[in-house]
């Protein structure tokens with residue numbers, strides 16, 4: 001792999017707080033190595049801003065290895081940037097060439113209000129989980145783990161859905177700001193496993209209700225979410241969610 | 255003086271005995287008792303969920319925007335448990351023994367035995383919660399092996415074990431939030447603990463001060479808040495980021511533990527650091543963190559360097575007989591599966607001797623060509639393909655390796671731009687885990703009454719070196735199965751303690767101290783960024799208190815750190831204001847604490863004139879260059895008491911080995 005350096009123009013959304021209006025600021029950055037990660041490039045810019053006595057750009061990040069779900073930049077019109085199955089923190093500068101202009105925005109959705117610059121409030125996701133995204137088993141009540149056999153295919157499918165990192169890119173990519181991919185991943189993970197069976201109906205009904213309450217839009221199946229999801233959560237989960245929801249609705253005992 | 259409160263009696267009966275006799279709190283009283291939990295990683299989330307279920311009123315805090323993002327999420331390889339599902343001779347005793355030996359005989363037998371005992375319950379609990387651990391076609395759970403052991407006892411979920419376990423604990427936690435038993439505070443950072451003495455009937459203060467609360471900063475508004483708890487649990491993770499570059503998340507820090515230390519909690523074995531052998535090497539000065547390639551890769555990958563120094567050929571051009579599989583050569587019994595400290599030092603030895611690879615020469619190869627061929631042949635055999643071509647073998651082998659390690663290989667490719675299915679990965683050791691932490695007794699209580707430490711934040715179970723897949727086990731053991739019992743033993747005597755007013759002078763004073771320090775930091779208005787200080791601290795630590803340590807280097811490091819501290823407090827520049835979201839201020843608070851911790855780590859390393867586990871003193875090695883312990887002088891836990899700036903007193907806790915008699919560790 002050949003390494004190279006580049007100069008770039010960045011247009012970054014700056015917003016002091018949720019109460020103030022935001023706007024784009026333009027920055028020139030030079031001598032960026034193709035080996036840097038995207039966030040390391042922002043680090044370089046921030047170091048400079050601090051030296052110049054300016055406010056550095058606030059952004060969420062923590063693990064920087066694509067698993068915590070904290071990082072969340074909308075880069076040139078696409079959540080997490082141009083690479084497939086990738087988070088912002090894993091994007092590396094070899095995706096760009098000298099002279100490129102890069103526009104960086106926060107996730108845009110009414111249910112994810114901006115806190116500062118590129119940082120948004122995603123606590124709505126936690127509240128959706130609180131509505132039923134779990135199996136009600138207290139510590140100490142479990143039987144031997146191998147007492148229950150689970151087909152490998154089912155276990156693998158549950159795992160694939162459980163791989164969601166709760167980043168919110170699906171919402172940011174959707175023109176309706178729908179949270180269906182996120183929700184369907186959790187519902188699928190638990191519905192596919194025998195442990196999830198007892199609460200299967202109430203779970204899906206309560207979680208959907210909470211999602212609506214949080215103000216996320218409805219799903220018109222554009223599949224934009226799947227295209228940007230860093231964990232390649234499939235839209236077939238949304239189909240499963242719809243099925244679960246209908247069955248639960250029809251058979252619910254009030 | 256130090257009382258580790260290890261129950262009397264036979265090793266394998268201690269925990270059962272303890273549980274049978276510890277004090278209980280009745281349900282009506284639990285509702286009146288408040289518990290503060292700092293941290294929502296595996297340790298904190300499991301504790302919060304379990305204590306909430308029991309009926310305590312719990313408040314949990316984390317600095318991320320969601321409890322699900324705690325650094326435990328990043329654990330890849332797996333979690334150990336003595337289930338013996340593979341029928342390969344595993345048992346509670348063997349897990350206990352491996353852990354004690356792996357820790358180079360510097361951990362407490364009683365704690366480690368308890369850990370091994372509850373390990374099996376953890377897997378049961380997680381599966382009941384719906385954690386999708388890997389399974390075989392028959393529907394049973396699957397296992398893999400990890401370094402330092404000869405049995406297969408590691409449970410996993412592809413390369414995302416920590417994520418899946420944490421999501422399980424997070425969901426249990428959110429369930430308790432929904433039920434009103436836990437109140438969750440995200441984007442809050444604990445900046446101090448509040449200690450208050452009890453009063454007798456006449457209103458006179460009596461006894462030792464107890465931990466009764468914390469002061470936190472709301473990271474969105476910058477406001478300081480006071481919170482009361484009858485007990486406080488620190489589950490704030492490890493301090494590997496003292497080295498600046500490590501596999502830890504960017505926000506991982508020592509602040510919570512350090513503030514507790516300054517208020518009287520002893521710090522145990524601060525110098526014990528784990529340097530993980532298989533990480534992606536540094537690519538340049540811009541590097542902000544290092545990425546681990548899971549130890550599970552050593553199951554199937556082979557590690558080598560060229561036999562010729564400074565060999566610049568591409569790896570695929572170097573013929574088999576000119577490769578040095580140095581781990582297999584030096585340690586035939588364990589080969590590529592020696593414990594981490596041994597593997598890391600062996601890599602450093604080769605690179606220092608001029609055999610390193612890649613442009614920096616600070617790397618060795620981790621090669622999968624062999625495994626791909628081996629698995630390919632097995633698959634062809636299963637499928638009944640006779641005389642398969644090399645191409646067919648390779649295709650089937652690739653499928654197997656992809657299934658087992660695909661996400662790790664993808665991660666490698668994203669970072670380096672190289673395809674590890676085609677060329678061997680380049681790896682180098684990196685700081686990964688800290689065995690040291692707050693000193694705790696058998697009940698996980700620090701030397702401050704009512705203040706507990708769980709998970710990586712305590713020093714307890716791994717001695718001088720942690721075996722792979724044992725941190726997840728310990729975090730969940732502490733949170734699900736230990737603290738629910740041991741905290742009752744303390745809180746049973748607190749049922750008549752009323753919630754203390756947040757206007758109590760100690761709350762007011764502690765908040766003022768925190769505010770003063772923040773204002774002091776902001777008013778320095780110097781010229782150097784927080785990051786630049788952190789980088790310099792990291793370099794001192796890596797060079798002089800890293801993989802190999804010696805007296806001269808450590809003495810120099812202490813002086814350099816003291817100078818760095820002065821410079822930091824006179825020239826750091828923090829932009830922005832106090833009453834707003836200010837990530838630079840958050841970082842400054844943390845780096846200031848890392849600097850102080852760095853000094854203590856060097857002091858501890860200097861004091862320990864022996865090599866053990868991850869602590870390698872160059873003055874103390876065998877003729878073959880292996881770590882040489884000195885049991886006669888150093889068979890103790892170093893518990894350090896903070897006396898004042900740059901001033902600590904050592905309280906050794908003697909280690910007694912009644913069952914696992916110390917021997918020189920050998921993996922040959």
Ligand SMILES: Cc1cc2nc3c(=O)[nH]c(=O)nc-3n(C[C@H](O)[C@H](O)[C@H](O)COP(=O)(O)OP(=O)(O)OC[C@H]3O[C@@H](n4cnc5c(N)ncnc54)[C@H](O)[C@@H]3O)c2cc1C
Nearest residue numbers: 293294295296297317326331332444491709710723725726
């Ligand atoms: C890349 C990587 C891979 C690993 N793989 C494995 C593996 O395969 N198997 C294994 O057994 N172990 C592994 N480990 C080790 C293991 O993941 C950790 O030791 C363990 O998860 C730590 O859990 P914890 O709950 O103690 O802390 P953490 O998960 O680090 O959680 C710390 C919590 O404390 C909070 N916190 C910290 N400070 C404050 C403060 N001042 N105020 C408020 N909140 C605070 C944080 O917000 C967070 O919620 C790995 C570690 C790394 C870095």
Ligand code: SF4
Nearest residue numbers: 164165167168170229
């Ligand atoms: S479904 Fe994908 S995009 Fe949406 S939150 Fe989960 S990981 Fe992120």
Ligand code: FES
Nearest residue numbers: 062064069071089
């Ligand atoms: S910072 Fe954790 S996923 Fe990007």
